[in-house]
Amino acid sequence: MPFGRKPNEFPSHLWTQCPSCNEMLFNKQLARNLNVCTKCDHHFRLGARERIELLVDKGSFHEHDAALTSGDPLGFTDSKPYPERIAAAQTKSGEKDAIITGEATIGDNPVILAVMDFEFMGGSMGTVVGEKITRAAERALAERRALVIVSASGGARMQEGTLALMQMAKILGALARLDQARLPYVSVITDPTTGGVLASYASLGDIIVAEPGALIRFSGERVTSGTVGEKLPTGFGKAEFLLERGFLDQIVPRPQLRERIGFFLTAFRAASQDLRWSL
Amino acid sequence: MLDRITGTKRTVEANGHLPVDANLITEPAQLASRVSAWEAVQAARNIQRPHTLDIVGRVFDRFHELHGDRGFRDDPAIVGGIADLDGRPVVIVGEQKGASTEENIARNFGMPHPEGYRKAMRLYRLAEKFHLPLITFIDTPGAYPGPEGEERGQAEAIAQSILLMARLQTPIVVVILGEGGSGGALALGVGDVVLAMQNAIYSVISPEGCAAILWRSPAEAERAAKAMRVSGPDLLELGVVDALIPEPAGGAHTDHAATAAAIRTALAAQLAKLERVPAADLMSARYERFRAFGALDEAGAAPPPPPPDSWWRRMMKRPSS
Numbered sequence: 314m315p316f317g318r319k320p321n322e323f324p325s326h327l328w329t330q331c332p333s334c335n336e337m338l339f340n341k342q343l344a345r346n347l348n349v350c351t352k353c354d355h356h357f358r359l360g361a362r363e364r365i366e367l368l369v370d371k372g373s374f375h376e377h378d379a380a381l382t383s384g385d386p387l388g389f390t391d392s393k394p395y396p397e398r399i400a401a402a403q404t405k406s407g408e409k410d411a412i413i414t415g416e417a418t419i420g421d422n423p424v425i426l427a428v429m430d431f432e433f434m435g436g437s438m439g440t441v442v443g444e445k446i447t448r449a450a451e452r453a454l455a456e457r458r459a460l461v462i463v464s465a466s467g468g469a470r471m472q473e474g475t476l477a478l479m480q481m482a483k484i485l486g487a488l489a490r491l492d493q494a495r496l497p498y499v500s501v502i503t504d505p506t507t508g509g510v511l512a513s514y515a516s517l518g519d520i521i522v523a524e525p526g527a528l529i530r531f532s533g534e535r536v537t538s539g540t541v542g543e544k545l546p547t548g549f550g551k552a553e554f555l556l557e558r559g560f561l562d563q564i565v566p567r568p569q570l571r572e573r574i575g576f577f578l579t580a581f582r583a584a585s586q587d588l589r590w591s592l
Numbered sequence: 593m594l595d596r597i598t599g600t601k602r603t604v605e606a607n608g609h610l611p612v613d614a615n616l617i618t619e620p621a622q623l624a625s626r627v628s629a630w631e632a633v634q635a636a637r638n639i640q641r642p643h644t645l646d647i648v649g650r651v652f653d654r655f656h657e658l659h660g661d662r663g664f665r666d667d668p669a670i671v672g673g674i675a676d677l678d679g680r681p682v683v684i685v686g687e688q689k690g691a692s693t694e695e696n697i698a699r700n701f702g703m704p705h706p707e708g709y710r711k712a713m714r715l716y717r718l719a720e721k722f723h724l725p726l727i728t729f730i731d732t733p734g735a736y737p738g739p740e741g742e743e744r745g746q747a748e749a750i751a752q753s754i755l756l757m758a759r760l761q762t763p764i765v766v767v768i769l770g771e772g773g774s775g776g777a778l779a780l781g782v783g784d785v786v787l788a789m790q791n792a793i794y795s796v797i798s799p800e801g802c803a804a805i806l807w808r809s810p811a812e813a814e815r816a817a818k819a820m821r822v823s824g825p826d827l828l829e830l831g832v833v834d835a836l837i838p839e840p841a842g843g844a845h846t847d848h849a850a851t852a853a854a855i856r857t858a859l860a861a862q863l864a865k866l867e868r869v870p871a872a873d874l875m876s877a878r879y880e881r882f883r884a885f886g887a888l889d890e891a892g893a894a895p896p897p898p899p900p901d902s903w904w905r906r907m908m909k910r911p912s913s
Binding site: 392469479 | 623678735737739741742743745746747748752754758759778782794795797802805806820822827832878884887890894
């Protein structure tokens with residue numbers, strides 16, 4: 314914060330403080346910069362709609378399966394019933410669940426795109442996320458398009474129990490078919506991606522890229538710290554750590570994502586024996 | 593309309609290999625009494641319960657263990673090898689807990705590291721290459737969550753295992769022996785037939801973990817276990833397992849021999865049926881089995897509640913990570 318100014322000079326609806334460099338950022342300018350800090354390039358989280366706008370060729374996105382919502386297969390209640398939690402999340406976000414899917418082009422490459430939204434119940438993967446990704450993969454297979462999934466998730470949705478767990482097997486069954494058909498799948502990992510989402514589709518792309526500084530790990534911080542009984546080194550489980558350990562192809566800053574994905578898809582299409590996947 | 597699909601029954605019936613053997617439980621009504629979810633959790637974790645190697649030693653005529661992932665080390669929390677059931681060779685992979693504290697420390701309490709799943713994958717490929725049926729035994733609190741696991745790609749290893757099982761061109765029978773802990777269990781859990789012991793459990797997160805997050809207290813694990821419906825009869829109703837293998841009256845830990853005999857009967861019957869299914873049918877039935885899991889409301893074509901704000905205004909408020 315600039316010297317000599319009081320906090321109330323920066324009302325939060327106008328200003329946001331960067332958690333990384335402490336710079337006070339004007340919200341309008343931050344949004345214009347794709348939610349990336351103008352001073353230190355810290356990547357703030359980005360909602361699914363904004364993400365889609367950033368990734369696809371302008372105006373090319375058409376949403377699929379927008380009406381799909383979750384039932385309550387277990388009759389789950391903790392402090393409040395699961396259907397009430399869903400309804401609250403829907404009202405808050407204006408979305409039906411934690412993922413938006415549809416078709417688009419990226420650098421003129423036809424794709425099926427699935428984008429998760431961490432704001433909706435922590436981006437948790439229940440049967441709706443599972444179904445929409447599976448349909449996305451099946452549609453990519455039927456129409457010979459590439460598949461691009463942007464992950465942001467705390468993991469499987471506890472309120473749907475083992476049915477949420479089964480979505481991992483369901484999605485990977487469809488990804489296996491896509492792979493056998495030699496169609497490209499690009500996994501984009503964003504902050505944060507953990508648990509069952511990381512332990513399934515997020516870790517399996519032909520190309521796997523992540524945004525700078527994204528938290529990417531199998532287990533939550535408390536679980537891991539509890540197991541080793543000590544604090545983990547700084548940066549453990551961040552994208553940069555995974556790149557070093559060999560689990561990511563690249564770390565790509567947000568403004569370059571569309572161009573980079575387009576580059577890989579174009580390359581795969583050119584080299585593919587089967588040129589049909591272009592249409 | 594809530595379309596609750598308990599997919600297995602439909603697809604498995606269509607392919608003519610529904611486990612209808614007399615000794616298997618395919619409807620919760622067949623059970624004389626139904627244990628509570630918490631009783632099932634305790635039974636599944638009982639240290640005296642027969643674990644994978646006890647069962648393998650009793651069920652199969654011969655068994656030779658194969659060690660190591662050919663890359664990093666031999667993970668003692670996952671065992672595997674070639675066994676023989678009535679002269680029929682099969683590949684075995686299972687998670688291994690210990691029967692004592694010392695043994696549990698050596699076995700890492702049945703929590704595999706990434707190299708354990710990579711060993712499992714090596715054995716899955718071996719089964720496929722030589723057209724041997726694959727039998728997996730699940731018994732784990734979950735994949736090891738420590739930093740060594742993270743460093744070596746725990747998530748990637750699990751994801752690859754699930755993917756490989758989904759596409760493996762050989763019959764797969766899964767038996768949940770005790771604890772089926774989340775992704776660490778599912779990495780051995782994608783099969784043509786999924787059986788569970790009567791008192792086994794299967795869950796997306798441990799009851800303690802769920803309680804810590806949703807009730808902010810691990811002490812509420814009992815409520816969490818009930819809410820997540822982790823017990824055998826629950827799993828049967830949800831279609832997550834195809835049938836339960838009955839345990840002796842006092843539970844599997846009271847009589848290892850009788851437990852193994854029940855597993856042997858079940859496996860022999862399943863293998864005999866699966867062997868007759870052509871590979872292409874097997875693959876499509878396996879796809880459909882898992883494809884069917886959902887709890888979706890699509891008829892609710894009612895528009896979503898109107899967003900409280902334009903996306904632009906939401907974006908203005910959003911940066912708060």
